[in-house]
Each structure stands twice: as C-alpha cells, then as structure tokens.
Amino acid sequence: MYAYDEIDRTLVNERVSEFRDQVKRRLSGELTEDEFKILRLQNGVYLQLHAYMFRVAIPYGTLATNQLRALAHVARKYDRGYGHFTTRQNIQFNWIKLAELPDALEDLAKVGIHAMQTSGNNMRNVTSDQWAGVAPSEIEDPRIWSELIRQHTTLHPEFSFLPRKFKIAITASDHDRAAIKIHDIGLRLIKNEKGETGFEVLVGGGLGRTPFIAKTIKHFVHGRDILSYIEAILRVYNQYGRRDNIYKARIKILVHELGIEKFSREVEDEWQHIRNSSLQIDDEVIEDIRSRFTYPAYEKLPHMPDELRQAAADPDFEAWRKNSVAPHKVQGYSIVTISLKPTGGPPGDATAEQMDALADLADKYSFGEIRVGHEQNLALPHVAKRDLPALWKALDKLGLATPNVNLITDIIACPGLDYCSLANARSIPIAQELTRRFANHELANLIGRLHINISGCINACGHHHVGHIGILGVEKNGEEVYQITIGGRADENAALGTLIGPGVKFDEVADVVEDIVEAYLALRERPEELFMDTVKRLGVEPFKERVYATR
Amino acid sequence: MTSPLEQKKIKIAGPSIVTANRTWDGIVVYRTAAKSWSADLSEAAIVRNSDEAKALLAESVADDVGAIGPYIAPVQVGADGKIEPGNLREQIRRTGVTIGQSAQA
Ligand code: HEM
Ligand code: SF4
Numbered sequence: 001m002y003a004y005d006e007i008d009r010t011l012v013n014e015r016v017s018e019f020r021d022q023v024k025r026r027l028s029g030e031l032t033e034d035e036f037k038i039l040r041l042q043n044g045v046y047l048q049l050h051a052y053m054f055r056v057a058i059p060y061g062t063l064a065t066n067q068l069r070a071l072a073h074v075a076r077k078y079d080r081g082y083g084h085f086t087t088r089q090n091i092q093f094n095w096i097k098l099a100e101l102p103d104a105l106e107d108l109a110k111v112g113i114h115a116m117q118t119s120g121n122n123m124r125n126v127t128s129d130q131w132a133g134v135a136p137s138e139i140e141d142p143r144i145w146s147e148l149i150r151q152h153t154t155l156h157p158e159f160s161f162l163p164r165k166f167k168i169a170i171t172a173s174d175h176d177r178a179a180i181k182i183h184d185i186g187l188r189l190i191k192n193e194k195g196e197t198g199f200e201v202l203v204g205g206g207l208g209r210t211p212f213i214a215k216t217i218k219h220f221v222h223g224r225d226i227l228s229y230i231e232a233i234l235r236v237y238n239q240y241g242r243r244d245n246i247y248k249a250r251i252k253i254l255v256h257e258l259g260i261e262k263f264s265r266e267v268e269d270e271w272q273h274i275r276n277s278s279l280q281i282d283d284e285v286i287e288d289i290r291s292r293f294t295y296p297a298y299e300k301l302p303h304m305p306d307e308l309r310q311a312a313a314d315p316d317f318e319a320w321r322k323n324s325v326a327p328h329k330v331q332g333y334s335i336v337t338i339s340l341k342p343t344g345g346p347p348g349d350a351t352a353e354q355m356d357a358l359a360d361l362a363d364k365y366s367f368g369e370i371r372v373g374h375e376q377n378l379a380l381p382h383v384a385k386r387d388l389p390a391l392w393k394a395l396d397k398l399g400l401a402t403p404n405v406n407l408i409t410d411i412i413a414c415p416g417l418d419y420c421s422l423a424n425a426r427s428i429p430i431a432q433e434l435t436r437r438f439a440n441h442e443l444a445n446l447i448g449r450l451h452i453n454i455s456g457c458i459n460a461c462g463h464h465h466v467g468h469i470g471i472l473g474v475e476k477n478g479e480e481v482y483q484i485t486i487g488g489r490a491d492e493n494a495a496l497g498t499l500i501g502p503g504v505k506f507d508e509v510a511d512v513v514e515d516i517v518e519a520y521l522a523l524r525e526r527p528e529e530l531f532m533d534t535v536k537r538l539g540v541e542p543f544k545e546r547v548y549a550t551r
Numbered sequence: 552m553t554s555p556l557e558q559k560k561i562k563i564a565g566p567s568i569v570t571a572n573r574t575w576d577g578i579v580v581y582r583t584a585a586k587s588w589s590a591d592l593s594e595a596a597i598v599r600n601s602d603e604a605k606a607l608l609a610e611s612v613a614d615d616v617g618a619i620g621p622y623i624a625p626v627q628v629g630a631d632g633k634i635e636p637g638n639l640r641e642q643i644r645r646t647g648v649t650i651g652q653s654a655q656a
Contacts (some may be wrong), residue, residue, distance in 0.1 A: 029616040049644045051577035097576035418648040428650045
C-alpha cells in the first residue's frame with residue numbers, strides 16, 4: 001500500500017471545497033455550462049445519456065479496503081448501488097446528481113481518493129501492472145515510478161493544457177499486463193548491464209480513430225533521468241502537437257507524421273537542455289517513495305498446503321483455480337483475479353454489496369489490499385494458498401467466482417449506447433449475449449485463451465483494435481452495425497486486428513463469433529494451439545470464408 | 552454530440568423536439584410548450600419546420616440553469632398524438648439502459 005503525504009491530502013481537500021463552490025455557483029446560474037464544463041471535467045464529471053457520470057482514479061490500480069468501502073458507499077448513497085471498473089484503472093459512477101457530487105468527492109477525499117485528471121487534456125491516471133509488487137518475474141515494483149511520475153505531473157502547469165489527453169503506462173515484467181504499447185508513453189522497466197534501473201521508452205501508441213502501436217524511442221533511459229526524458233517528449237509534443245484538429249491532436253499522430261527518427265532527434269535535443277537540471281532524480285527521492293509503499297509481513301508457508309491438496313478433488317474449485325489463481329513472488333502465496341464478468345452481466349460492474357464484501361475478504365485474506373486491472377477485473381494480490389478454498393467459497397456466494405479469467409467470456413466492453421453520449425451502437429448487450437452463448441465453462445476452457453473487446457464507437461474505449469476478436473459498433477442508416485476484426489493483441493507483442501469483412505447486425509454478432517470459434521476449433525492443429533496461434537499460422541482468410549459463406 | 556452552436560443550419564426531416572439533461576441531477580428532460588422542462592416526453596413541444604426548431608432550441612439554450620446540452624431530436628407522432636422517440640438513442644434515453652439489470656445480481 002502507499003501512504004499519501006500531507007501535500008497530497010491538502011491538495012485533495014482544497015480541490016473538494018473549490019468544487020463545492022463551483023457547483024453552488026453553477027446551480028445558482030452564476031456560472032454558465034460553458035464556463036462550468038471545464039471545471040467539472042477537471043473533477044472527472046462527464047455528461048452521459050441519462051445523467052452525469054463521475055470518474056474516479058485508482059492510481060496504478062492499488063486500493064486499500066477502506067478505499068473500496070468508500071467507493072461502495074458512494075455507489076450506495078449517491079448512485080444506483082453499483083460502479084463500473086474501466087480499462088484505465090478508474091471506476092465510473094453512472095447516475096450521480098450534480099448537486100450531490102461535492103459530498104461524494106468529500107467522502108472519497110477522506111480516504112485519499114480523488115478524480116483529478118480523469119478527464120481533460122492533461123496527464124491522465126498513470127496506470128501500471130495490476131500485479132505490481134507481487135509478480136514473480138518482476139524486476140522492481142513499477143508503482144514506485146508510477147507514483148514519481150504522478151507526483152511530478154499532477155496539476156503541473158505545463159502539462160495541464162496539452163494539445164490532447166495524455167496517458168502513460170508502466171510495466172516491469174516480461175509479460176505486459178499494462179498494455180503499454182497502446183499508450184501515449186509506455187515504459188518498460190529494465191536493468192542495464194551494470195544492473196542499474198532504467199526504462200525502455202515507447203511513444204505514440206493509441207487506439208481511437210487512428211490506431212497505432214507505440215514505437216521504441218529509446219532503448220535505455222536511466223531511472224534518474226526519466227522525468228527529464230518524459231518532460232522532453234511532452235515539450236516536443238506541446239510545441240508541435242496539432243491543437244487545430246482534435247482528430248490529429250494525440251501524440252501518436254505527431255510521431256507518425258514526423259517519423260520516429262525525427263521525433264526522437266527533437267526529443268534528444270530538448271533532453272540535452274534539461275537533463276542535468278532539477279529534474280534529475282536524487283536517490284533519496286526514490287527511496288522516500290519506496291519507503292511509502294508497504295508490503296505485507298508474509299509468513300513462511302509451504303508451497304503446497306494440505307487445504308489446497310484436498311480442495312483439488314473438487315472439479316469446480318479446480319476450474320476456478322486454473323483460471324483465476326496466478327503464482328506469487330513469495331512461496332505459499334498466490335495472486336487471485338476476481339472476475340467481474342458473470343454470465344449475462346455487464347463487464348466490469350460491481351455492486352456496493354460486492355465491493356463491501358470484497359473489502360472484508362481482502363482484510364481477511366489479502367492484507368487489506370485490492371487491485372484493479374485493465375481487463376475490468378479486480379485482484380487480491382497476497383492470498384495464502386491455504387486460504388484459497390475458503391476464499392473461493394466466499395467469492396462464489398457473492399457471484400464473484402466465475403471461472404472465466406482470460407477466457408472467451410472475460411470480455412472487455414465499453415459502456416456503449418446504453419450510457420455513452422458519443423456511442424453509435426450498444427456494447428454491453430453484445431457482451432452479455434456472448435457470455436450466455438459461451439456460458440458452458442468446459443467449452444470455454446476447451447477454446448482456451450481468447451480475448452474479445454467491444455467498443456460502441458471509434459473512440460475505442462473497449463480496445464476493440466487489440467482484441468483477439470474485436471467488435472466495433474457503427475451506425476448505418478439508423479441501425480446498429482458491427483465490424484469484426486481478428487488478430488489484435490494488447491500485450492508485449494501488441495498488434496492491430498484485421499477487419500474480416502462487411503459489418504453485421506446486432507442480432508448476428510454472437511452467431512458470427514460462434515462461427516469464428518468453430519472455425520478455429522476445426523483448424524487448430526492441437527488443443528494447445530491458441531486462437532492467436534491459429535490466426536498467425538493461417539491468417540484471417542479461413543475465418544472470413546467461414547463467416548461470410550452463409551451470409 | 553453536436554453542440555447547439557454547431558447546429559446553426561438547422562434542418563429537420565419530420566416532427567422533432569428539444570431534449571437535454573436537467574442541470575442539478577442530470578436526468579433526461581424535454582422542452583415543453585410552456586417554456587419549461589419536463590421528464591415526460593408526452594409533454595414535449597413538437598416542432599415541424601426549421602424555423603420553429605431554431606426558435607425552440609434558442610429558447611432552450613438560453614435556459615442554461617434549467618438544463619444542459621439541449622439539441623433537436625426526431626420523434627414520431629401517432630394518429631392519437633402519442634409521441635415516440637425517433638431513434639434508438641432517444642429510445643434508450645427515454646426508457647433507460649437495455650442491459651436488463653442495472654448491475655450483476
Ligand atoms: C461514457 C463515458 C466516456 C466517454 C465520453 C469517453 C470518451 C472517450 C473519447 C472521446 C476517447 C478518444 C480520445 C482520443 O482519441 O483523443 C476515449 C478514449 C479512451 N477511453 Fe473513453 N470514454 C468514456 C468511457 C470510457 C470507459 C468506460 C472506458 C473503459 C472501459 C474508457 C476507456 C478509454 C480508453 C482506454 C481510451 C483510449 C483509447 C486510445 O488509446 O485512444 N472510456 N474515450
Ligand atoms: S468507445 Fe465510444 S461508445 Fe464506447 S465509451 Fe468510448 S466514446 Fe463511448
């Protein structure tokens with residue numbers, strides 16, 4: 001866990017009273033909507049179809065149990081009893097009243113949660129691996145660096161009025177769970193030959209209307225130089241970024257138009273000017289941040305406790321364990337992913353009751369800590385293996401033990417036309433139908449790892465471009481039509497999917513996905529050949545044929 | 552969503568209304584003939600040509616304390632005068648999310 005210092009607490013509290021005053025002036029008519037909009041956006045307040053939406057940041061996806069309880073409280077008291085976890089380690093509340101927002105913000109501020117920079121053209125929530133600090137092969141806890149960057153960029157005047165929003169993600173493992181290649185800046189923590197900590201820096205990734213996979217701009221930037229290097233990138237962006245055209249304003253467009261070589265030369269020039277300035281990070285600063293992250297007092301536990309051995313006889317437990325439980329860096333412990341993808345449910349939603357109960361379970365079994373991942377699931381990062389059977393039973397009672405993590409029903413979907421004012425088509429009902437079609441977990445296991453991503457418009461909040469199967473909703477003559485792509489991925493080998501053909505209607509989407517899956521099962525050479533391997537081996541043609549043969 | 556400022560050249564293809572979200576709580580509201588806002592579509596003022604639409608929108612935009620983001624939306628008016636939303640988006644705004652339940656049980 002991370003302990004915020006006095007500066008942060010003061011800042012957050014000041015922000016709440018400032019916003020209370022702004023809301024008061026808005027409701028009295030003293031401020032017009034035009035004047036107020038930028039202020040509300042700075043506090044994470046959007047307008048959706050049915051109501052205001054309130055987006056709250058969960059920095060690097062780490063939550064303490066009192067924070068999760070505060071989120072449950074907000075869901076219960078100010079909303080309709082649930083919240084929606086998003087792909088960027090945020091939570092959104094869909095039904096908040098403007099008049100009550102200052103109270104909600106104040107309740108959250110008490111536990112150090114805020115909504116700053118969850119919208120607007122500034123530096124957004126710096127995201128990281130949800131397994132940070134516990135993943136076995138990790139080089140170092142990436143949250144230390146996320147926090148450093150968060151402190152440096154929060155309300156930084158130079159970065160508060162960027163040409164467009166700006167998103168950074170950090171990973172410190174070989175397997176990238178933070179999707180760094182689809183961020184404006186992606187940082188991969190590595191060590192050089194001397195054993196010093198630094199970063200491979202990637203730039204210009206992003207989805208939306210014009211998707212790009214990030215390119216490596218520098219293979220190694222020493223840890224002490226990372227702030228000046230990021231600042232150099234941002235300065236070049238601030239200088240050349242297209243403020244005139246919202247569709248061309250993201251850094252990915254600039255990197256693409258200048259070319260990575262020219263862009264990196266510009267950054268290098270800028271960097272040489274500021275590199276040896278106050279932006280250079282002292283070891284003490286890092287040590288101070290490091291010391292604010294506390295790790296549990298792990299016990300010395302056996303690798304295979306009796307409780308686990310006995311529970312293995314239960315096929316239901318085993319089905320859950322195989323998909324939800326991952327190795328931990330400390331022997332005798334596990335990382336447990338909590339699926340927020342029940343059959344027929346909206347991906348990423350959790351009720352206030354579930355959040356409260358999960359907070360209790362985290363206190364009991366995970367040293368009071370919860371994580372939020374970009375796949376719209378939660379995780380308990382420090383569960384003793386002997387407790388797994390008891391935890392599973394408790395989760396199952398809460399509807400939180402769906403054994404589908406990383407399987408076809410573990411779908412990422414944006415709010416789409418059910419909530420979002422920018423949407424062209426619905427996303428959630430498509431996801432719901434697919435979870436029903438593939439509700440048989442044996443079938444889902446037989447299919448193996450397969451990620452479906454759904455977005456309700458080209459903004460790509462559901463990351464459809466990087467779904468193994470991507471589904472994009474568009475509108476055609478007043479009707480919802482869905483374009484299907486195959487072969488995208490969001491991990492260390494990130495790639496954009498290929499469109500397989502003309503769009504299909506709302507009612508046909510699940511059939512099309514079934515066709516694709518059937519084709520895959522028939523085409524794979526052996527059961528271990530994953531969907532993505534088959535696509536890699538054969539391309540999209542056979543799938544295309546299958547889907548359109550009868551349509 | 553198109554800002555009303557960008558809707559200067561207003562053309563409507565059939566009966567239309569002005570809709571927005573109420574400022575203090577955000578709920579969906581419709582502009583009424585009594586120059587006020589109602590949550591009930593049946594109370595919406597119907598406009599049938601661009602001049603009427605432009606006037607209704609201008610009046611709605613001016614009432615910025617009452618509701619935000621007003622825009623013109625199509626409706627269908629039945630023989631009995633019953634007003635129905637003219638597209639899926641407005642249908643969803645009127646009747647709520649189509650996801651069956653508000654969150655997982
Ligand atoms: C309903 C409220 C929402 C609105 C109005 C909204 C709006 C947008 C817009 C306009 C963009 C494109 C920005 C650009 O390319 O410059 C975007 C991107 C994005 N949104 Fe949302 N969004 C919403 C909800 C969500 C939710 C619920 C999630 C997570 C599930 C999400 C995740 C993202 C992500 C990850 C991107 C980045 C895609 C990229 O790389 O460009 N958004 N959003
Ligand atoms: S992808 Fe489009 S429809 Fe989906 S949440 Fe983003 S802006 Fe809304």
